[in-house]
Amino acid sequence: MSGSIGRPVSRVDGPAKVTGAARYAAEFAPVDVLHVALVGSTVPKGRIAALDTRAAQKAAGVRAVITHLNAPRLPYRPFDERPEVDPSVGEPLRVFQGPEVRFSGQPIAAVVADTLAQARHAAALVGVTYAAQAATTTFEGGRRRAPKAGGGETRRGAAVQALGNAAVTVDAVYVHPREHHNAMEPHATVALWEGERLTLWDKTQWVNNDAVEIAHVFGLPDDHVRVICPYVGGAFGSGLRTWPHVTIAALAARLVGRPVRVELTRRELYTSVGFRPHTEQRVALGARRDGRLTALIHEATAQTSAYEEHTEETLSPARVTYACPNVLTRYRLVEMDVNTPTHMRAPGVATGLFALECAMDELAVALDMDPLELRLANYAERNEEDDLPWSSKELRACYRMGAERFGWSRRAPAPRSMRAGAWLVGYGMATALYPAYRSEASASATVFADGTASVRSAASDMGPGTYTAMTQVAADVLELPLDRVRFELGDTALPKAPVHGGSITMASVGTAVQAACEAVRAKLGAANGRSYAEALREHGVDRMEATAHVEPGDESKRFSSWAFGALFAEVRVDVDLGIVRVPRIVGAYDVGRVVNPTTARSQCLGGMVGGLGMALLEQADWDPRFGRVMNANFAEYLVPVNADIGELQVLFAPGDDRRFNPLGAKGLAEIGLCGVAPAIANAVYHATGRRLRTLPITLEAVLV
Template structure:
């Protein structure tokens, strides 16, 4: 029996593959007889098209040019207006002459080489019948294409009268621009048909979702679609659903009769996949003189597309984060001629809490109260929205730990009172929370006679360390050295796993891995009549295989389940130029049981640095005339890099519970 591995800072088991270039990403798989595809995209946001492909078809190396005029009819379903499009309901690719947004795919060119495909795409002639585009969120009626209202609200108590009667009130509007994920690896798909079966090498955070979407669209069984995605070079939520380029690659491969590769350019990443939607929020807080919240009114307004509904969980944290008897949240979405937004880096909570926590700071200033103290005075004992106890809530401990490490007691509250020479120094803090998610998952463990183990599940790893943490869980459960355990992921032929997002992978897949390994271990020991697993595996001399399926119980009916934290930041602001530099950050998080502290710390730091980008840099500049992103490149869309992030000053404490 080896020493316990859960809770140890193990280095990434896939690290060597990545730093040596041996890790194979979606666009890098070698497939015989591979052709290449390029997409022709609309330059208008709304209207109808006519396409002349004659010159493109004559171009060197061209195998096929696919448009709405000659594309096979696909088995799409109409969108039913649920919060996210269901399988088979998404953008109907190359099925008619209707354009819904700038950048929409309107033709696909397949050629022998990428250069030939790109050239031929440039000579496709498109005639547009332009129509007025809805690109102004404030002027769009909140009605979905299905005719259903795109506005809903939740009330508790009497928030309007309580706000009017409150002794101290703040009422502010907060705007977040559209933001794009910008992972370093662009999206790519290789599609290869074998009769009525399809293999996709794809960049995704959920291989089974891709298989089911493509199966529905092409009218084949999901078992006939194999999706392979072992390495993902960052995604941040952009890979949580299937995008049009996957359908295009499969369509191109079917028409061409050979495998096709389609890789999005950096520019296409701004309209080929989703983004964090532009939001306008109004947060109004009312409190007594002692800082007790008496009313919260929080309104959120966000963009979505005209052909799908996507609803950000914008206001969910407002209903439980701070204690308040009178709460009103109202969410409105604006269907516009833009492509569909999606989940991005703490979706919903990151946007909504920016407004809520900023308003709490405004209230603290009005009350002349320490913002930490204000939050402590409004710390709830239970989830007042669901009327359930919290499974755990470490907010007080996080405030205390981060404030102590940061040196918050030395803060002076008077604005412009802290300086470093001519530069103004600001100290700020905010609460953090995210739901604890858990979904059904399966895993398989195989014990081999040579004393090694193979463990597998169709999970993904976009960077948080799934390869490593699952190997740790397996090795710890089996009692084997970690180097004797191999974990495999990212393939629909493996046991099913849920989405790699929503902070659910460890709770879901980790539980399945643990259960499968425990089952295999117990079986091996029983068959061999031994208490030592390696001895039992050698003595039995055959492969022992075990599969486990896990699913959530009734925990969410009995508890409100969230992780909590606090972040403290020091900034330096040039009073003349307004230039803002983040000098240091301290975070404390109640993260539950931590499998790998090194990887967990990396995740916390990544979230904090992502916050720098969201607050100070990231902004997809949209042309209001046509919905086009005008800075669709990494030269003009700023993301935080090492020079922007105070790595030496970033600290965090992960509080074990």
């Protein structure tokens, strides 16, 4: 081993990114590429009664105006087994297949023109008359029901009775708003047909599934679609599914017989690529006087669309975070006339942890107990829900390391008791956790006589550092310097990879890369100090390649694998003006083996920034009269700016989870967002004495 794993290596794709050499989906320009602009519906529900495309068709540069009236009926071949990124109940939105309008902003026409400006101008000339129908655009007005798949309820013990008998209880409702991914790179697709074969340059977190989805839409063999996506400018889950605009690109290119490019506008992104659903949660906790939990009830109600059931793991933290004999969770959906929500960083878990960890803070207050002591008193020594031991768990170390670095012991227990000048000071903490998953994956590795190697997998790098980490793993196994190894990803022509989501890439693709590199070494008989050049010469070849396909074993039947963290936040509050600032956050994490401390730290920093936004800034301003997000732009949908960010400290507990996979890494992405918002919300309570249970905690909520 060359010891590349564990080293703080800078991003290998950094120079390409900062020099502009890295090409993102919209930057691929096949010869004769045309441009597409979309027309979005302006009513939330109804039918298109009339369309007037005459002016648009006559506008300069226009090649086609595509609507449901002239679009071909597409096969939309059903799946034998649905891709795991798609909801299991309902049907995805179909493009230009009928007059139905299911939400405001739904693409109802597409204009293809020589330039983007011409396309957008012509799109504005399309006249639409709607037969509007009564729409469900409020959460209160939506129908509440259990999800059709899964039932939505779990029980351990008898939580309701236990709550009634508990010595100390808290019971409260927490509200989480609709949030949007808002990655810097807008979603874009470039489509090129060559006969019955289609190439898509698309912003996606899963090229393999993207190809299969489009093949199903058009009734093509799966291998007729190639998807290429070498770089992703952030996605946070918005690139998991294959959204309607990808189909529109392929359809438009087919109809005009030229390659086309679709690039969504910022406003269109608010209705085109999903969002984190508005979720209301009740958490009721019962405890003994010594703090031990006796009852935990967590109920979540989340919005979904009228045509698909998006469900998420909002309630899994309630089931596994703490030791408790009596646990009841209940999940409900509210149908609204909106586009379908989707996974957004730490989907469900971050939402659920906000409610659970704020409730734990409330319980600590009710018990007059230190919030950290309360967590330790309820430390889960095993996964009680699945009745499995942890494959590894260093959460105690996280609590200790985080508390020490933060100076938690300096916290005066009473609210409003700490000050810095005119500012009220608050300390808050929260537990973080996220399940560690692993999927089957493939990779190939080739070594060359010049002592370089090329390693490939159709994986994705939306920012966490896949390029860098995989290069490290390969260099480590191949015993080569990093700069002799080149890793390629983001192309369906490469060995198949699983979805780049759910923090599974390191555990899945990483182990495939490891296995492919081991296989090529074995094939060469490379060992005993022989160079690759010598080994290849002996084999009489100038290169040697091996491919590996790895699958998880039965470890998930024997162990429960999760990443853990402990978050500590300090806030300063100016109660006169309602201003909340966060001068510092400390996070200590157990993510198993850390492959690259530099990119791992960056992941957690990004999560803290996102968590600060979740706590204090982010929300879609929804007008139910129009069924529209009104602040669909970067000026009014607020995310943190540099000036909002204070000192962020990231610590890693030593870990190496070989029970989970041969690399020992548990996955590190979603965990970064988890626990940040409740730590901040709890700190706001400590600073002000006011318990604010609705996110974001805005100025007017703090103003007293």
